[in-house]
Amino acid sequence: xxxxxxxxxxxxxxxxxxxxxxxxxxxxxxxxxxxxxxxxxxxxxxxxxxxxxxxxxxxxxxxxxxxxxxxxxxxxxxxxxxxxxxxxxxxxxxxxxxxxxxxxxxxxxxxxxxxxxxxxxxxxxxxxxxxxxxxxxxxxxxxxxxxxxxxxxxxxxxxxxxxxxxxxxxxxxxxxxxxxxxxxxxxxxxxxxxxxxxxxxxxxxxxxxxxxxxxxxxxxxxxxxxxxxxxxxxxxxxxxxxxxxxxxxxxxxxxxxxxxxxxxxxxxxxxxxxxxxxxxxxxxxxxxxxxxxxxxxxxxxxxxxxxxxxxxxxxxxxxxxxxxxxxxxxxxxxxxxxxxxxxxx
Numbered sequence: 001x002x003x004x005x006x007x008x009x010x011x012x013x014x015x016x017x018x019x020x021x022x023x024x025x026x027x028x029x030x031x032x033x034x035x036x037x038x039x040x041x042x043x044x045x046x047x048x049x050x051x052x053x054x055x056x057x058x059x060x061x062x063x064x065x066x067x068x069x070x071x072x073x074x075x076x077x078x079x080x081x082x083x084x085x086x087x088x089x090x091x092x093x094x095x096x097x098x099x100x101x102x103x104x105x106x107x108x109x110x111x112x113x114x115x116x117x118x119x120x121x122x123x124x125x126x127x128x129x130x131x132x133x134x135x136x137x138x139x140x141x142x143x144x145x146x147x148x149x150x151x152x153x154x155x156x157x158x159x160x161x162x163x164x165x166x167x168x169x170x171x172x173x174x175x176x177x178x179x180x181x182x183x184x185x186x187x188x189x190x191x192x193x194x195x196x197x198x199x200x201x202x203x204x205x206x207x208x209x210x211x212x213x214x215x216x217x218x219x220x221x222x223x224x225x226x227x228x229x230x231x232x233x234x235x236x237x238x239x240x241x242x243x244x245x246x247x248x249x250x251x252x253x254x255x256x257x258x259x260x261x262x263x264x265x266x267x268x269x270x271x272x273x274x275x276x277x278x279x280x281x282x283x284x285x286x287x288x289x290x291x292x293x294x295x296x297x298x299x300x301x302x303x304x305x306x307x308x309x310x311x312x313x314x315x316x317x318x319x320x321x322x323x324x325x326x327x328x329x330x331x332x333x334x335x336x337x338x339x340x341x342x343x344x345x
Contacts, residue, residue: 014116016279016331017147021112021217023335026224029109030100037095037110041117044086048122051082071192072185080185083122084149087114088177091157103227104158105220111154112147119146141206143283145187148209149180155216183209268340278331285324292320 018038022028055078095101095110123142156176160169183205190202267275292315299308 014120014143014147016282017143018113018116020275020279020335021109021151024217024221025105025109027103029106033095033098033100034109034113037090037113038117040090040094041087041114042121044083044090044114044118045121048079048082048086048118052078072189075188075192076181076185079188080181083118084153084177084180084184087111087118087150088153088157088180090114091154092173096157096161101161103224104155104162105217105224107154107156107158107161108151108217108220109154111150111152111157113150115146115150115153116143119143122146141187141202144210145183145202145206148206148213149183151213151217152183152209153177153180155213155220158220179212267334268338271334271337271339274330274334276334278327278329278334281323281327281330285320285327288320288323292316 022034055074059074091107091110091114095114096107100106101110119142153176156172156179160172160176163169163172186205187202187209190205292312295315296308296312299311303311
C-alpha cells in the first residue's frame with residue numbers, strides 16, 4: 001500500500017508539468033492523441049520493468065548497494081537504455097507518424113507526454129525498494145528528470161522529422177536518444193548508491209537536464225511564434241486582397257517584424273516564479289498527504305477508527321487541504337501572467 005501511495009503523490013507534479021507544456025503550444029495537439037500517448041508511455045514501464053528484473057537476476061554482482069561503479073552500470077544497462085529506447089520507439093513509430101505531428105515543437109509535446117506517463121508508474125514501482133530518504137528524493141526529482149529527458153529527445157526528433165537530409169536527420173535522432181540516455185543514467189546511478197549524499201549529484205543532473213530542455217523548448221517556441229505570425233499575416237493579406245481585388249504585384253517576402261496583430265507574449269519572471277513555487281508546493285503536498293495517511297494507519301492500529309479519524313482531521317484540514325489549495329492557486333495564477341512581450345528574432 002505504501003509504495004502505491006507514494007507513487008500516487010507523483011501524479012500531481014506530472015500533471016502540472018504537462019499542463020504547463022500544453023498551455024505554451026500555439027497550435028494545440030488533439031486531446032485524444034495526447035491521452036493515448038500518455039497511457040502508452042505509462043504502459044512502457046512494464047517491459048522496462050521486465051528488463052530490469054531480468055538484468056538484476058542475471059548479474060546480481062551489479063546490484064550491491066553503496067557501490068558507485070556498479071550503480072553506474074546498473075543504471076545504464078538495466079534502466080536508462082531500455083527505458084529511453086522504449087520511449088524513443090513509441091515516439092518514432094506512433095506519435096511521429098500521426099498527421100497531427102506537423103511541426104518541430106510537437107516532438108517536445110509528445111516526448112514530455114510519454115516520459116511523464118512513464119514516470120507516473122515508474123515511481124509507484126520503485127517507491128517500495130528504497131528507504132524513505134531516497135523515496136522522497138524520487139518523488140521530488142524523478143518527475144522533472146523524466147520530463148527533461150522527454151523534452152530533449154522530443155526536440156531533436158521534431159527537428160529530425162522536418163529535416164530533408166537523411167544523414168542530418170539520423171544525427172539529430174542519435175543526439176536526442178543519446179542525451180536522454182545519459183541524463184537518465186546519471187540521475188539513477190546517483191540514487192542507486194542508496195546514499196543520501198549522492199542526492200546532490202542527482203539534483204545537479206536534474207538541473208542540467210532541465211536547463212537543456214528549457215533551451216530547446218524555448219528555441220522551438222520562438223520558431224512556432226514566427227510560423228504563427230506568418231500564417232496570420234497571410235490570412236490578413238488574403239482578406240485585404242479579397243476586399244480590394246487581385247494584387248497588382250506579387251506578394252513580397254514576408255518580414256518577421258511586420259505583423260498586423262499584437263506581438264507574442266511570454267510569461268514574466270514573476271509568473272515563472274509563481275509556476276515553480278506552485279509546482280514545488282504541490283510536490284511537497286503529495287508528501288504531506290502521504291504522511292497523513294501513514295499517521296492515520298498508525299492511529300487506526302493503536303486506537304481504532306474513531307480516534308484515528310479525530311487525530312488526522314486537523315492534519316487534513318490544516319496541513320493538507322490548505323497548502324494544496326494555495327499551491328494549486330499559485331500555479332494557476334502563474335499561468336495567467338503577468339506577460340511580457342516576447343523577443344522573436
